[in-house]
Amino acid sequence: MKDRYLNRIELLQGTLDMLILQTLQWGPRHGYGLSQSIRTNSGEILKVDTGSLYPALHRLEKQKLIAAEWKVSENNQRTRVYKLTVKGKKQLISERSKWSQLSEAIAGVLNPAKSEGDA
Amino acid sequence: MKFLFWRRKRRDEELDAEIQSHLNMAARDHVERGETPRQARDSARREIGNVALVKEATREAWGRRWLRDVAQDLAYALRQLRRSPGFTVVAILTLALGIGANTAIFTLINTVMLTRLPVGHAEQLVLLHWMSHSKGPFLWTTSSSFGGCGTSDPGSGNTNCSFSFPDYENFRAHTQSFQGVTAYGGNAFVHVEMNGQATRAFGQYVSGDFFSVLETRPALGRFLEPSDDLPGAPSVVVLEYNYWQTRFNRDPKVIGQTVNLNNVPFTIAGVALPEFYGLAPGPRPSFWVPLHAHERLNDDSKMNPGLFDARAIWLYIVGRVKTSVPVERARVELETMYRGSLANEVSETAKTPSEYEQTHPRGAIDTNLGISLTSVEHGLDTLRGNYSTQLFVLMGAAGLILLIACANIANLLLGRASTRRKEIAIRLALGASRGRLVRQLLTESVLLAFFGFATGLLVSAWASIGLVHLLISSRPSAAFLALFQPDYRVFGFAAGIAAIAAISFGLIPALAGTRVSQGDALKGEGGTADGRQSSLGHNLLGRGLVAAEMALALVVLIGAGLFLRTLITLETIDPGFRTDHLLVFSLSPSSAKTPTDKIPALGQELERRIGALPGVESVTWSGGALATGGLSMGPVKVQEHPELGEVPTQFVNIGPRYFETLKIPVLAGRDITVDDCQKGFQGVWIDRAFATKFLKNANELGTHIVFGKSSLEVIGVVGDVRVQSVKANFKPTIYMAMPGGDFSFQIRIAGNPKSLENPVRQIVSDVASNLPVSGMQSLQEAIDEDISEENSMARLSSGLGLLALVLAAIGIYGVLAYSVSRRTREIAVRISLGAMRRDILRLVLKEGLAPAVLGAGIGLLAAWGLTRLIATFLYQVKPVDPVTFAGATVVLLAIAALACYVPARRATKVDPMVALRYE
Numbered sequence A: 001m002k003d004r005y006l007n008r009i010e011l012l013q014g015t016l017d018m019l020i021l022q023t024l025q026w027g028p029r030h031g032y033g034l035s036q037s038i039r040t041n042s043g044e045i046l047k048v049d050t051g052s053l054y055p056a057l058h059r060l061e062k063q064k065l066i067a068a069e070w071k072v073s074e075n076n077q078r079t080r081v082y083k084l085t086v087k088g089k090k091q092l093i094s095e096r097s098k099w100s101q102l103s104e105a106i107a108g109v110l111n112p113a114k115s116e117g118d119a
Numbered sequence B: 001m002k003f004l005f006w007r008r009k010r011r012d013e014e015l016d017a018e019i020q021s022h023l024n025m026a027a028r029d030h031v032e033r034g035e036t037p038r039q040a041r042d043s044a045r046r047e048i049g050n051v052a053l054v055k056e057a058t059r060e061a062w063g064r065r066w067l068r069d070v071a072q073d074l075a076y077a078l079r080q081l082r083r084s085p086g087f088t089v090v091a092i093l094t095l096a097l098g099i100g101a102n103t104a105i106f107t108l109i110n111t112v113m114l115t116r117l118p119v120g121h122a123e124q125l126v127l128l129h130w131m132s133h134s135k136g137p138f139l140w141t142t143s144s145s146f147g148g149c150g151t152s153d154p155g156s157g158n159t160n161c162s163f164s165f166p167d168y169e170n171f172r173a174h175t176q177s178f179q180g181v182t183a184y185g186g187n188a189f190v191h192v193e194m195n196g197q198a199t200r201a202f203g204q205y206v207s208g209d210f211f212s213v214l215e216t217r218p219a220l221g222r223f224l225e226p227s228d229d230l231p232g233a234p235s236v237v238v239l240e241y242n243y244w245q246t247r248f249n250r251d252p253k254v255i256g257q258t259v260n261l262n263n264v265p266f267t268i269a270g271v272a273l274p275e276f277y278g279l280a281p282g283p284r285p286s287f288w289v290p291l292h293a294h295e296r297l298n299d300d301s302k303m304n305p306g307l308f309d310a311r312a313i314w315l316y317i318v319g320r321v322k323t324s325v326p327v328e329r330a331r332v333e334l335e336t337m338y339r340g341s342l343a344n345e346v347s348e349t350a351k352t353p354s355e356y357e358q359t360h361p362r363g364a365i366d367t368n369l370g371i372s373l374t375s376v377e378h379g380l381d382t383l384r385g386n387y388s389t390q391l392f393v394l395m396g397a398a399g400l401i402l403l404i405a406c407a408n409i410a411n412l413l414l415g416r417a418s419t420r421r422k423e424i425a426i427r428l429a430l431g432a433s434r435g436r437l438v439r440q441l442l443t444e445s446v447l448l449a450f451f452g453f454a455t456g457l458l459v460s461a462w463a464s465i466g467l468v469h470l471l472i473s474s475r476p477s478a479a480f481l482a483l484f485q486p487d488y489r490v491f492g493f494a495a496g497i498a499a500i501a502a503i504s505f506g507l508i509p510a511l512a513g514t515r516v517s518q519g520d521a522l523k524g525e526g527g528t529a530d531g532r533q534s535s536l537g538h539n540l541l542g543r544g545l546v547a548a549e550m551a552l553a554l555v556v557l558i559g560a561g562l563f564l565r566t567l568i569t570l571e572t573i574d575p576g577f578r579t580d581h582l583l584v585f586s587l588s589p590s591s592a593k594t595p596t597d598k599i600p601a602l603g604q605e606l607e608r609r610i611g612a613l614p615g616v617e618s619v620t621w622s623g624g625a626l627a628t629g630g631l632s633m634g635p636v637k638v639q640e641h642p643e644l645g646e647v648p649t650q651f652v653n654i655g656p657r658y659f660e661t662l663k664i665p666v667l668a669g670r671d672i673t674v675d676d677c678q679k680g681f682q683g684v685w686i687d688r689a690f691a692t693k694f695l696k697n698a699n700e701l702g703t704h705i706v707f708g709k710s711s712l713e714v715i716g717v718v719g720d721v722r723v724q725s726v727k728a729n730f731k732p733t734i735y736m737a738m739p740g741g742d743f744s745f746q747i748r749i750a751g752n753p754k755s756l757e758n759p760v761r762q763i764v765s766d767v768a769s770n771l772p773v774s775g776m777q778s779l780q781e782a783i784d785e786d787i788s789e790e791n792s793m794a795r796l797s798s799g800l801g802l803l804a805l806v807l808a809a810i811g812i813y814g815v816l817a818y819s820v821s822r823r824t825r826e827i828a829v830r831i832s833l834g835a836m837r838r839d840i841l842r843l844v845l846k847e848g849l850a851p852a853v854l855g856a857g858i859g860l861l862a863a864w865g866l867t868r869l870i871a872t873f874l875y876q877v878k879p880v881d882p883v884t885f886a887g888a889t890v891v892l893l894a895i896a897a898l899a900c901y902v903p904a905r906r907a908t909k910v911d912p913m914v915a916l917r918y919e
Helices: A015-024 A031-041 A050-062 A085-108 B003-034 B035-046 B053-060 B065-083 B084-112 B166-174 B210-214 B241-247 B293-297 B326-349 B355-358 B382-419 B421-429 B434-472 B478-483 B488-514 B518-523 B529-572 B596-611 B658-662 B688-697 B753-767 B779-787 B788-822 B825-833 B838-875 B883-908 B912-917
Strands: A067-072 A077-084 B125-132 B159-160 B178-194 B197-206 B218-221 B236-240 B260-261 B264-272 B287-290 B313-321 B369-374 B582-586 B616-622 B632-637 B647-654 B666-669 B683-687 B704-709 B710-716 B732-739 B743-750 B774-778
Touching: A015 A031, A015 A050, A015 A067, A015 A077, A015 A085, A031 A050, A031 A077, A031 B003, A031 B382, A050 A067, A050 A077, A050 B003, A050 B053, A050 B518, A077 A085, B003 B035, B003 B053, B003 B241, B035 B053, B065 B084, B065 B434, B084 B382, B084 B434, B084 B488, B084 B788, B166 B178, B166 B313, B166 B326, B178 B210, B210 B313, B218 B260, B236 B241, B241 B264, B241 B421, B241 B596, B264 B293, B313 B326, B313 B683, B326 B369, B382 B421, B382 B434, B382 B488, B382 B529, B382 B788, B421 B434, B421 B488, B434 B488, B434 B788, B529 B582, B529 B683, B529 B788, B529 B838, B529 B883, B582 B753, B582 B779, B596 B616, B596 B743, B596 B753, B616 B647, B616 B658, B647 B688, B683 B688, B688 B710, B688 B732, B710 B732, B743 B753, B753 B774, B774 B779, B788 B825, B788 B838, B788 B883, B825 B838, B825 B912
Parallel strands: B197 B287, B236 B264, B647 B732, B683 B710
Antiparallel strands: A067 A077, B125 B159, B125 B313, B125 B369, B178 B197, B178 B260, B178 B313, B218 B264, B236 B287, B260 B264, B582 B743, B582 B774, B616 B743, B632 B647, B632 B704, B666 B710, B683 B732, B704 B710
8 A cells, every 4th residue: 555655756845835836926826737737847756645635626716825716617617727826826925935944954965065975 | 523524535536537537547658669558557556556545645636635534424424313213312411311400490590590681781880798796786666578688698797778758868869979879679469450340469669760770761651750750749550561461462552541459549651671570580560660669559658657767667778879980989978978878867856856765775876887799680580599599409419310321321432432343443553543543433423412502401401490390489480481582591401411422422431442352352352361351341341330420310319309308298297287178368458548447247247257158167267378478576575574674576477267267276265256356355375385495384364464454365275387388487476356357268178179259259249349369279289388388399309310310220221231252152151151040140130230230329328429419409308308218219220120130131141152153
């Protein structure tokens, strides 16, 4: 059972929220579209689990970071479409700056002298 | 609730649609990649994983999960309850009775003890007491009190609420700590005459500032003012609202009109507010008159000389403490004033000692009295004093009933939880948490408790009215009943006990029911060895509950038995005279100001004319009917036995043929005749108790009894009589001829005494049209009233006892019936292996009766400890009455055996073939 997840990267807590907000910045999307976008943009590495995606979407909606409405898609399918709110945009900016700080910090820890042990 | 369900349903549908659209789009992508629609659908599903889980996780993101859970649990619980209507109805009714009985009694307690006086800022009002550490002597020559002063502790000397009029004036004039001080002078029973109609009514004497100090306003007209309460002021009266409503037909024009009270004209000044009843919750006065009306309504110069002097204490004083002043400072101020005026009075007295003080030299008068203040926020505690103990006893019994009801429902729930073991095991296996299941089962209990609460409120609304009738007043006015409206405290109380009940009967079965070994439960139900193993837990708990129920029920039963035996004792007691076939009524010529010299002739005329009525055997009068509470006492001396000194005796004033009419045996000498009832008659009758105690039963006739200045010769000895009440003991009694006065007539009638009511009334109105007849009833009715407290306690406690018995029987039956149904297979095996029906019967009976006997034993011990609490209510019955204890135990065990027999018989009817083939 477990090894099914081995070659997938576990998303850090809160990272999925940021990815959703970032993806919605390019325009409103429904749940399936979001998961496809994240997958494509990550070079097929990040596969978003539906069991995490929808709870995250509904949670963000409840926090009023995104808004949802029902729309009819290009192929006549009724779908629930999410878009970024003003509050969500602000949240995204702060999340992004936190993320870059975090990744720099982690990179610093992983490569202390930029050469050691690598050669 | 409905709204919640609806909203949730819509959200669920939306979520379904959203996930469905996700699946559809994923499937379309797969089709575009070349898969068949069927393959595409499968792949999409595979990608998304467990759809139900995704939905559940998403729903969790919505938050308010507990609310949804509660809604779900409620829906589930409702469904469960609807599925077994029999259980639900029994449980709700049981609870409703338990909660209803407790709430009804609490309603009375609430009104009697907790309701505030309906006046402005009742919390500032205090009642004054004086206290002494000595046993006197005190300054006063006369004192009277009217109850409601609180209990005095005999060990700590004296405490009293009665003050003199000068005390009141002194406090009122000089206090700095009180906004106002007012005085209340007790009840006035008067003869009321208006427009030619005469009735009797009772009012209250109050000082002129009574209404202003209590901060209440008149509904009509004006209230008394200090200027009304002066010796020479015009006589005015304030009417109570309901009295005005019934007697004066709500006529607003009565203000300013004249009404005669004891033949003195009084001007009606105003009418009080409907809710105002003075200081004491309870029977309402009909009017209020100023303190100084006392002299006009009574023959004070003769009867109560010096009533307004410093040495007559008869007023209750209520003060309103200023909000800026601490109560303790107010108390100290009054104490200082009081001690000062007492010392002053004593030194005045020393200068001019009265005749009485000269002949009765006494020790130094105690002037070092303390003052204490008690709150009268809830009124004088007359009702509280009279009824609170009874109410608490009943409350105790009702509390036990509620416990039995809870044990019963716990048992029924336990049984249900066991039949649901399989369901619960499956749900646990599917991943439900035990906490969640416990919560679900508890929800069911809470729902039951809620229904029990709602039904219980209905029960209590009806029962509290019944209780008022039974306990406090047999004919309460609408206004009095309105006092017993349930308020927020009653609702809170009912909700509180319902909640406690829900937890107490719900938690144990919920915990026990979810402690399921899944393997066992799923393998098979009951009958086999492992099934019995796991049902043992339930059986132990169930039997424990049965034992507890039995113990509680026995306590209630024994209590009821003791009350019942008291009532039977009183009803079969020999009062020393014949109580049947007697009609009694009273007349008060003195209140109607009939000239004193005309009264004896009036009495004789009435006696002659009533005696001539067909069916009347004999007629007599006395100062008061026997067994109706009246009593006068005093010391006498026996001339022939000076060594006895003053001996305490009770007096009865009697008219012609008294002993014949009441069928009191004349043991020596003769009965009283018309000729004896003259002023200055020198004869007296004594009873056997007097003869035995003071005369050693020798030479009674001719002995002289010295009473005041007169010496009366004993001309008859009669049998002992319970004078004051059928509950009273025989005490030395003297009967004296009574020429006239305020009569109580007693008429012995061959047939039904009530049949002559109208002819007798007719005669009275012919002979003395201005005299209202009061208290006309058969003597038996009067005695019933005398023992009404015992009667109502016996009836109420028997009702509760019966309830306890029924509940306990249901409990034991339920447990056993359930156990038999679970052990059907085991019993079938036993029968097929050769067990006799008798053995089976014994087996089952033993299972049921063992906890019953254990419970009865515990109950006996508990009752032995508890019944002493009701000792004061018992008459000639010991709190540990062996007959009652044995009787109650036998009744309880017999009912238990009967309740066990039904399921036991069913067990013997088990057909092994049918039972073993089943499953």
